[in-house]
Amino acid sequence: DTGVSQDPRHKITKRGQNVTFRCDPISEHNRLYWYRQTLGQGPEFLTYFQNEAQLEKSRLLSDRFSAERPKGSFSTLEIQRTEQGDSAMYLCASRQSSGNTIYFGEGSWLTVV
Amino acid sequence: KQEVTQIPAALSVPEGENLVLNCSFTDSAIYNLQWFRQDPGKGLTSLLLIQSSQREQTSGRLNASLDKSSGRSTLYIAASQPGDSATYLCAVSPRDNYGQNFVFGPGTRLSVLP
Numbered sequence: 279d280t281g282v283s284q285d286p287r288h289k290i291t292k293r294g295q296n297v298t299f300r301c302d303p304i305s306e307h308n309r310l311y312w313y314r315q316t317l318g319q320g321p322e323f324l325t326y327f328q329n330e331a332q333l334e335k336s337r338l339l340s341d342r343f344s345a346e347r348p349k350g351s352f353s354t355l356e357i358q359r360t361e362q363g364d365s366a367m368y369l370c371a372s373r374q375s376s377g378n379t380i381y382f383g384e385g386s387w388l389t390v391v
Numbered sequence: 392k393q394e395v396t397q398i399p400a401a402l403s404v405p406e407g408e409n410l411v412l413n414c415s416f417t418d419s420a421i422y423n424l425q426w427f428r429q430d431p432g433k434g435l436t437s438l439l440l441i442q443s444s445q446r447e448q449t450s451g452r453l454n455a456s457l458d459k460s461s462g463r464s465t466l467y468i469a470a471s472q473p474g475d476s477a478t479y480l481c482a483v484s485p486r487d488n489y490g491q492n493f494v495f496g497p498g499t500r501l502s503v504l505p
Contacts, residue, residue, distance in 0.1 A: 282434070311492065320395070320480050320495025321435070334491060369434060378423070380493075382434035 280304075282383035284370050290389045291360055298356045299386040303372030307381070310353050312345055313369040314338065315385070321369055327353060328375065360390045393418045393485055395496035403502040404471055412466040412499045414481030419459050422484040425493065426455050426466050429478045438479075439466070443486070471503045 283302040291297050303310045308329050313321035324343070325335045329350035339345075342360075347353040357364055367385040394417045404410055414424075423442045427435040439448045439455040441464070447456040454467040464481060478500045482493035 309491075318497065320482070320497050321493075322495070323492040326492060371435075378440050379437050380425075382427075382436070384434045385432075387432075 282370055282372050282381050284383040284386045286386060287384065288387045290391060293362060293390055294359055296356065296358045297360060297388060298354055299368050301353045301370030301383060303370070304381055306374065307372035308350065308375050309373050310347055311371040311380070312353070312355050313371065315367045315369055362390045364388060365390045393483060393494045395481060395483055395494050397481055397496040397499050399499060400497070401500040403504060405504050406471060406473060408471050409467070409469050410471055412479050414464040414466070414496055416462045416483050418485070419462055420486040421459065422486045424457055424464050424481065424483050427480045427482060429480060429498065435480065473503045473505050475503050476501055
């Protein structure tokens with residue numbers, strides 16, 4: 279059990295550029311979640327997958343955001359045409375569908391300048 | 392829409408003190424409630440989970456209670472230590488999605504002074 283891994287940990291990008299974050303969940307976990315957190319706030323739900331199927335998306339996930347989980351393993355979160363308001367920490371989490379404990383990665387910090 | 396609030400926003404206590412963190416939620420139709428710890432710039436670590444049918448859970452020096460009807464939960468930390476310094480977040484899972492995601496509060500930032 280190596281934990282949930284996220285890459286990159288930090289990303290600085292210019293407004294209008296595209297960015298992609300990767301999450302590797304704990305290997306036997308079939309549920310994978312993406313959250314966004316801004317300073318001083320709790321995380322906000324973005325989307326979740328069960329295996330490769332994206333089962334729920336928040337209204338926060340605008341058309342510029344897309345998430346995939348090919349083959350039900352790692353996941354990517356892409357943000358197109360970044361805006362300064364996208365600056366936040368993007369957290370990935372995973373768990374077994376039969377379990378209650380959810381495990382978070384250390385997050386990917388995005389700064390849009 | 393479910394909303395979660397936490398009081399106080401920040402707390403500073405001397406080492407050894409017992410303390411209580413508070414969480415309130417607006418919709419009592421929850422699947423479960425969890426308390427998390429977050430160290431600066433890091434991810435979240437689950438501390439305690441209380442199912443909607445339960446009243447409390449304990450782990451070591453931590454005790455969490457749940458009063459669903461009043462929309463409240465408390466996290467009690469006994470004999471606080473400097474290593475307990477972190478932000479503590481409360482999160483509820485709405486019943487209508489069977490606990491598939493969480494609504495988080497803003498957290499309480501705790502500092503335990505040696």
